[in-house]
Amino acid sequence: MRILVIDDDATVRFMLGEICEAAGWAVEMGSNGKEGLDVFNIHKFDVVLVDYHMPEMDGLVTVQEIRKLDVEIPILVLTVDERQEIADRFLDNGATDFALKPVKAPDLISRIQLHIRLSQLTRSAHSHNREQRTDDGLEPGLYAIKGIGKNTLEHIVKYLRTVGEPSTIDQITKEVGLAYPTVYRTLTHLMQKGKVRTIISYQKVGRPKNRYEWFND
Known part of the structure; x- marks a missing residue:
């Protein structure tokens, strides 16, 4: 499994990378939305972690651009902002779920595992043409x-x-x-x-x- 981490904070990127690698996943990094999008276009990923506040291209725009390229990949937004209106904006633009900062390793790992499993089930269903019911x-x-x-x-x-x-x-x-x-x-x-x-x-x-x-x- 390969995880893409997009966050402008080097300390956070390191921490998230350590968590993902400890879970046995390969990790690629992007220091902002634009860089993350470039990496996304090069490699195939199973889950994307996106920070909200970033320079050049913030999390909301990054989610929009990734969703244009892949309509199914799970996108988890990393944020300290718990306001429902912010969540609604991200969900409207293609985010799948949220992980609140500061991130706790067990919660993040279980959240990623869940979305990988759900994504695999959905893709499998599509491949067998069982989309109607x-x-x-x-x-x-x-x-x-x-x-x-x-x-x-x-x-x-x-x-x-x-x-x-x-x-x-x-x-x-x-x-x-x-x-x-x-x-x-x-x-x-x-x-x-x-x-x-x-x-x-x-x-x-x-x-x-x-x-x-x-x-x-």
């Missing part, structure tokens, strides 16, 4: 969504359909191994499509919590 029985229309990849959506829906009880976003995030903004965006879409409903859970202490469940089978 998945094993989960989801309508094709659910996949044509700007900002939410088919494999990510499929992964979250599978969890919701098998968990057996309403779950909070924090619980879903932990179980599916994806970032909070990714899960939030996907749940919002599924609610708009009438596939997921919200249940308010009143706590003995603190504010009520929203729980989400699949209910449209």
Whole structure:
């Protein structure tokens, strides 16, 4: 497996490189978006890690340009900014998921492993011409969504359909191994499509919590 790391901070690049190499993956580096794009055009990669704030070409533009070249490769955005509007902008422009800085090695490795596995499953399904309907029985229309990849959506829906009880976003995030903004965006879409409903859970202490469940089978 080969990982592309695009970050303007040399210390961060070194750290991410060490984490990926410890997991047994080959790593290539780019010190900014433009350089990263040049490297992407030379080698074949399985996952791309992209920093948000970079000179010459920031993370958002970098994601846009990579997505023009490859519509399926997982792109994980590295950022300290947890605002939902930032997450929405990245998801709208092709990002797959997020890894919050400072990055923790176990979390990053598990996140990359998950996306490699999901990407392999998706590519395998395409190669066997099974794009009209998945094993989960989801309508094709659910996949044509700007900002939410088919494999990510499929992964979250599978969890919701098998968990057996309403779950909070924090619980879903932990179980599916994806970032909070990714899960939030996907749940919002599924609610708009009438596939997921919200249940308010009143706590003995603190504010009520929203729980989400699949209910449209």
